[in-house]
Amino acid sequence: MVPLKRRKVTTEQTASHDEACKYPDVAIVIVERKMGASRKSFLTRLGRSKGFLIQESYSSSTTHVVSENNTGDEVDIWIKKQKDTEGKASAHSVNLLDISWLTESMASGNPVPIQDRHRLKTSPKPFETTPAVKMKSYACQRRTPLKHHNSFLTDALEILAQNAEFSENEGRSVAFRRSASVLKALPHVVRSMGDLKDLPCLGEHSLRVIKEILEDGTSSEVESTRQSEQFQAMKALTDVFGVGVRTADRWFREGLRSPLDLIPTGQKLNHAQQAGVKYYNDLNTPVTKKEAMVISDIVEKAVKAVLPGAIITLTGGFRRGKELGHDVDFLITHPEEGAEERLMPKIVNWLDNQGLLLYQKTTRNSYLESKDGPARPASNMDRFERCFSIFKLEQLESDTHTETSSYNSGRAAGTEERHAGSTWRAVRVDLVVSPYSQFAFATLGWTGSKLFERELRRWAGQEKGMSLSSHALYDSKQSSCLL
Numbered sequence: 001m002v003p004l005k006r007r008k009v010t011t012e013q014t015a016s017h018d019e020a021c022k023y024p025d026v027a028i029v030i031v032e033r034k035m036g037a038s039r040k041s042f043l044t045r046l047g048r049s050k051g052f053l054i055q056e057s058y059s060s061s062t063t064h065v066v067s068e069n070n071t072g073d074e075v076d077i078w079i080k081k082q083k084d085t086e087g088k089a090s091a092h093s094v095n096l097l098d099i100s101w102l103t104e105s106m107a108s109g110n111p112v113p114i115q116d117r118h119r120l121k122t123s124p125k126p127f128e129t130t131p132a133v134k135m136k137s138y139a140c141q142r143r144t145p146l147k148h149h150n151s152f153l154t155d156a157l158e159i160l161a162q163n164a165e166f167s168e169n170e171g172r173s174v175a176f177r178r179s180a181s182v183l184k185a186l187p188h189v190v191r192s193m194g195d196l197k198d199l200p201c202l203g204e205h206s207l208r209v210i211k212e213i214l215e216d217g218t219s220s221e222v223e224s225t226r227q228s229e230q231f232q233a234m235k236a237l238t239d240v241f242g243v244g245v246r247t248a249d250r251w252f253r254e255g256l257r258s259p260l261d262l263i264p265t266g267q268k269l270n271h272a273q274q275a276g277v278k279y280y281n282d283l284n285t286p287v288t289k290k291e292a293m294v295i296s297d298i299v300e301k302a303v304k305a306v307l308p309g310a311i312i313t314l315t316g317g318f319r320r321g322k323e324l325g326h327d328v329d330f331l332i333t334h335p336e337e338g339a340e341e342r343l344m345p346k347i348v349n350w351l352d353n354q355g356l357l358l359y360q361k362t363t364r365n366s367y368l369e370s371k372d373g374p375a376r377p378a379s380n381m382d383r384f385e386r387c388f389s390i391f392k393l394e395q396l397e398s399d400t401h402t403e404t405s406s407y408n409s410g411r412a413a414g415t416e417e418r419h420a421g422s423t424w425r426a427v428r429v430d431l432v433v434s435p436y437s438q439f440a441f442a443t444l445g446w447t448g449s450k451l452f453e454r455e456l457r458r459w460a461g462q463e464k465g466m467s468l469s470s471h472a473l474y475d476s477k478q479s480s481c482l483l
């Protein structure tokens, strides 16, 4: 029912009986239908004389609609007509009451609490219960809360998105991710297809999946994907750090199904993949916010030791407020432009000397060598100096979890069998260094999510004629960089 919050009372309504009105929060309208004009005016005068705010006509400030011998549905229709004549379509719900509520209130001298017997019954309206939501079409134009109401649908759509990624069908994958993102932005649970009316980005395939879940509780396509040998193998293999979709697909076609198969079949593994296999369990155990904070302190110490005055920002999922992540991302800069050059090897050396690194691969920046300018990277990858690493994180006594609360529960594959009560664990850490002049763009670009970044760039390009990267915002019309 209606939240009875204080509503604005118009001057027209208060003018004649301002002083007499004792209950300004209760704005009553008496329906003349089936009652007649004379009884309505009698009750209006009586009510006002007892200090009730009785309005001449229905308006957006009305809180109580009182009628005699009408059903709830009849009063509903009456209200709709009043709204139409008022030119207002706003969904504003009010208490629909029988006249007995008003007579009892007048008798007791104040608005009596509404009881069930006072309320007029209305029949349920399936498609009107959830007001239509106006939703912008680019994900970057709307709020996408981490905790939302429709995980039962978005988890399913994201399985299909991931499966599309496994077959390198990017368009299809993005379409499913966009659909999921729209559902995440809804302020309510989706209960029927009617709730999806007028929403953007919901393609025919996604709608079919959603419909099936709403009707049957599950989608056969999602379930068969989830159960399929190929999907499970691709997931297990790409969960190895350093293994992309192409390698996993090749291994799958060669008959491999899990990281455990990599060693006996003597697969050639690069350094990243070797570390990925070795620390498989740890790297597939979610990083907690607490662990991210400990790593943050370590990185801060390392960076400040080699470049005093440097600024360290936590980016990625933890900057977005996530409680868990698959890694911890940092962006590092220094207010003095140029002071950050060749910083990464120094940080890595410091960390290595402390015995904190299990693996690292540093890539030099390439924006200085670029002829096209920083705004137009050759690929989606930016050109910053970066380091993809695995930290050896000493754990607090209370945090040592030897059981694997892994993302991939049930599949323990790591070759590094740590003994019970081990005091450390492996954690993926990404470090990126940006010049101060590009720091804002880099922060934006490394905060994610991946879909948000993609949509923001699409919006900049298609709607604003600009090109956004982690380095700059480039205005195509003015042929200039907005640094």
Ligand code: CTP
Pocket: 315, 316, 317, 318, 322, 324, 325, 326, 327, 328, 329, 380, 381, 382, 430, 445, 446, 447, 448, 449, 450, 453, 470
């Ligand atoms: N990113 C990037 N280039 C890469 C990798 C990542 O620009 N080669 C950016 C992306 O914008 C991405 C962000 O860094 O959104 C963080 O990436 P990632 O750590 O993969 O994802 P998170 O959103 O942090 O999710 P998780 O919590 O699982 O780590």
Ligand code: MN
Pocket: 316, 317, 318, 325, 326, 327, 328, 329
């Ligand atoms: Mn991350």
Ligand code: MN
Pocket: 316, 327, 328, 329, 430
């Ligand atoms: Mn990352």
